Amino acid sequence: MSGGYIVVEVNKCLACKTCEIECAIAHSEFKDKKDAVFKLHSLQHRVFVEKMKEFSIPLQCRHCEDAPCVKICPTKAIEKREIEGPVVINESLCIGCKRCLLICPFGVISINHQSRASIKCDLCIGRLKEGLSPACVSGCPTKAIKYISIDEYNKLKRRRVIKEYYERVGKK
């Protein structure tokens, strides 16, 4: 399980909300989509597709390195175990005080309808251990969401910049 995080290419998102459905099913007890589809109203997704004018973007937990939610949690229910690893909520420790909801700058923490504990994206930690990519990533039909390590992502960008530079300037 290598470190990575979720990268969004805004111009590719169609706001189809497939990621929301995939996320809700991945975090439910139903593993089969056919069973889950009739109970969709009771399931909760942890990724939110927001639309603004012509732009849409799926938002989920940024898994901050120095996360405000980890700092403010009074029962230490939220923890980050490693650099470039996910921030995870231990639902049994959570008392539902909603302080994490208030302090999160991205508004991606919600409340579990049944247990009243806070829930949020856990980077599909179970799927990562099995060697799969997170549910929203594998479900996206336009590949707008990608799971990639930071170094890899930066390298791709830099290589594109260098390529464009030499295409314009040319090697003397």
Place this chain on the structure above:
Amino acid sequence: MKKGFVFIYGDKCLACKTCELSCAVSHSNSKELFKSINEMPKSQYRINVDTIGEFSMPLNCRHCKESPCLKVCPTSALFRENEDSPVLLDPDKCIGCKYCILACPFGVIKLSSSKKAVIKCDLCIERLKIDELPACVSSCPTKALKFKPVEEITEIDRKDSIEYEWRIHSSRSK
């Protein structure tokens, strides 16, 4: 204090990575090569040399005027002291949400291995204050990196283009 920005002449770059080394040394605690090797946590470099086939080029923060990283930062950890100042980072304010890494078109913001924050080029602001050039610029053996104010660099470019035109003109008239 010296004023200017780092200009990259990619065609002069040999990909020797001296700039990466001197960047890491100048951002270490001791500022000396041999002492910084044994430092824990290890010093990280903020300039990256990448190679595609025969082409190579160092890339560091461009200190954009309309910085995308500055716009998306939710805690205002990225800031500018004034109009001409480089884009700087306050590591105490940074929560490490990596939004700036997403927004940066050049891929030059990295995650710090010691602090829970990101790191980026600060144009060696401490060296500038004592009238020294940024570490990468002063160490580059082929002068592929130049530190100049924008006005001076355009003057050099204009002179270069005149010289180029002249060469074409004189070869035609022969």
